[in-house]
Amino acid sequence: MAKKTVTDVAVQGKRVLVRVDYNVPLNEKGEVSDDKRIVASMPTVKYLIENGARIILCSHLGRPKGERKIEFSMKPVADRLAALLPDVKITFASDCIGEEAKEKAAALQDGEILLLENLRFHKGEEKNDPAFAKELASLAEIYVSDAFGTVHRAHASTAGVAAYLPAVSGFLIGKELDIMGEALENPQRPFVAILGGAKVADKIGVIKNLLKKCDTLIVGGGMAYTFFKAMGYEIGDSLLDAESIDLAKELMAEAKERGVKLLLPIDTVVAETFAADAPHKTVKSSEIPANWQGLDIGEETRALFAEAIRKAKTVIWNGPMGVFEFPAFAKGTAAVAEACAECEGTTIIGGGDSASAVKKLGYAAKMTHISTGGGASLEFLEGKVLPGVAALNNK
Ligand code: AMP
Numbered sequence: 001m002a003k004k005t006v007t008d009v010a011v012q013g014k015r016v017l018v019r020v021d022y023n024v025p026l027n028e029k030g031e032v033s034d035d036k037r038i039v040a041s042m043p044t045v046k047y048l049i050e051n052g053a054r055i056i057l058c059s060h061l062g063r064p065k066g067e068r069k070i071e072f073s074m075k076p077v078a079d080r081l082a083a084l085l086p087d088v089k090i091t092f093a094s095d096c097i098g099e100e101a102k103e104k105a106a107a108l109q110d111g112e113i114l115l116l117e118n119l120r121f122h123k124g125e126e127k128n129d130p131a132f133a134k135e136l137a138s139l140a141e142i143y144v145s146d147a148f149g150t151v152h153r154a155h156a157s158t159a160g161v162a163a164y165l166p167a168v169s170g171f172l173i174g175k176e177l178d179i180m181g182e183a184l185e186n187p188q189r190p191f192v193a194i195l196g197g198a199k200v201a202d203k204i205g206v207i208k209n210l211l212k213k214c215d216t217l218i219v220g221g222g223m224a225y226t227f228f229k230a231m232g233y234e235i236g237d238s239l240l241d242a243e244s245i246d247l248a249k250e251l252m253a254e255a256k257e258r259g260v261k262l263l264l265p266i267d268t269v270v271a272e273t274f275a276a277d278a279p280h281k282t283v284k285s286s287e288i289p290a291n292w293q294g295l296d297i298g299e300e301t302r303a304l305f306a307e308a309i310r311k312a313k314t315v316i317w318n319g320p321m322g323v324f325e326f327p328a329f330a331k332g333t334a335a336v337a338e339a340c341a342e343c344e345g346t347t348i349i350g351g352g353d354s355a356s357a358v359k360k361l362g363y364a365a366k367m368t369h370i371s372t373g374g375g376a377s378l379e380f381l382e383g384k385v386l387p388g389v390a391a392l393n394n395k
Contacts, residue, residue: 003177003392004168006044006144011053013110017140018044018170019157019388021147021372022059022077030071032080040372042084044146044170045113049088054108056140057081058096058116058157059147066123078115088113096122097135105139125156133160146170149351149373151388152380162391169392172372177389179369180316180380183348188313189215194305194336196221197319197353200244204251205382206318211254216261216308220297220321220332224265224285227252233286236270237293263308267298269322269329276326296322297332305332306339315343318350318378324357333357341366350377 020041027033041057048055062072078092089112093101096116104114116139119125124132133156137143143165145151150158151173161167169177183191193210195203200223211217219227222239229235230248255262268285270292271278282298283289297305309315317340321332334357340347341363349355349367351374358364371377379386 002395003389004395005174006047006168006170008395009142009166009168011048011051011142014053014142015056015105015108015140016048016053016142016144017056017058017137017161017165018048018144019147019150019161020044020057020059021149022057022074023061023149024077024080026076030076032076035080035084037372038077038080038084040172041146041170044144044172045085047171048144049085049111049113052110053142054105054110055113056105056108056116057113058119058136060120060125060150060157061118062120064118064120066120066126068121072118072120074115074118081113081115085113090115093117097132097139101139119155119157126153128154128156128160130160130163132156134164137161137164140165143167144170145388145392146172147388148173148176148371148376150376151373151386152376152384154387158388159391167392169389173389175369176371176373176377176380179346180348180371180377183314183316183346184209184213184381184383187213188345190312191314192216192218192308192312192316194218194220194309194315194317195319196223196321196333198222198239200226200241200248203319203378204244204247205384206378207251208254209381209383210316211251211258211260214260214316216263216312217255218263218305218308220265220301220305220336221319223319224297225294227264228285228288234288234290235294236288236290238270238288239293263305265297265301266304267300268294269296269298269332271295271329274323276328278328280328295326296329302332302335306335309336309339310343312343313345315340315345315347316350316381317348317354318352318381320353320357324353330357334361337361337363350374350381
């Protein structure tokens with residue numbers, strides 16, 4: 001069911017509570033060292049300014065665990081916002097609920113912004129305490145959800161407040177849901193799903209859901225060795241998720257049954273130890289020597305995967321193909337990123353490591369969409385209901 005967005009409600013003169021993701025890194029001086037997430041909120045914030053809303057921004061920052069810890073204050077974010085929006089009056093409330101917040105919210109004029117202090121200074125936020133949610137909601141007349149990174153959590157500011165206010169999505173969440181939703185519901189084919197990363201167990205749900213929808217499933221990274229083990233290969237000291245061997249067998253059988261092409265690495269870069277400068281060589285995946293460990297996909301596999309990706313009309317990628325943090329073992333991840341960049345179809349990069357790899361390699365602008373939420377995008381790809389989306393009003 002499609003959800004209402006910020007363009008479906010009248011915001012002129014209204015106090016609008018916007019849950020943004022301003023969980024940004026701070027430097028030793030306590031300044032924002034990377035404002036990407038603040039910049040990412042600008043389409044929604046600017047739309048609200050231009051349409052005369054009275055904007056109340058709220059977010060968490062770090063993990064203060066329900067206590068007021070000043071090193072996690074949102075104040076530096078207010079300074080950064082002021083630099084990004086020099087013509088807008090921006091005030092700051094030193095607590096997200098209570099008298100000061102109420103007074104400052106009530107004093108807002110059209111097009112002005114009030115930034116609230118860190119939501120997680122209160123235990124009620126992560127507990128989704130109804131009393132805390134109600135207090136927060138009492139500041140505003142409309143709720144806009146725009147923090148995709150936390151939308152899979154049922155917290156007071158991501159789900160709870162929606163019980164007390166008209167609740168709609170902002171542009172950032174809207175884009176995530178539209179692009180990923182379309183890929184899952186109505187993909188242009190061939191649809192290639194690429195999964196990598198360390199553990200099969202973490203991605204079972206995603207693999208199962210994508211198997212129902214894709215034409216080709218590519219498995220690389222540390223996950224692949226559990227599949228090799230399931231096929232009866234020796235994997236030396238490679239990463240093994242022993243509890244998932246049977247599951248890997250089931251997934252392979254399911255792929256066969258559904259007619260999904262499952263591509264696993266045919267060759268593997270093996271290293272003597274887990275280290276950036278470890279001696280390494282490329283071997284057939286069925287011939288991983290004892291005491292060696294697979295840390296990347298080999299050259300033939302890179303070509304095989306790249307060919308499937310380039311020909312795809314829809315690609316979804318989550319998880320690196322190897323230990324990409326070590327340059328010697330980053331070639332597989334780089335090859336997949338390059339093939340995605342060259343693919344003319346829709347390319348969607350799930351958050352987390354694959355997103356950082358794509359950005360670091362300079363391919364970000366070539367992708368259709370890079371998700372802003374690692375955990376949230378995984379849960380969405382699993383087909384799970386995201387509490388922060390479910391809580392929004394239907395169209
Ligand atoms: P995940 O969080 O499950 O997406 O896993 C990401 C991590 O998997 C990264 O830190 C990679 O270094 C790691 N990884 C990928 N391939 C391998 C591998 N072959 N052996 C060990 N770790 C790997």
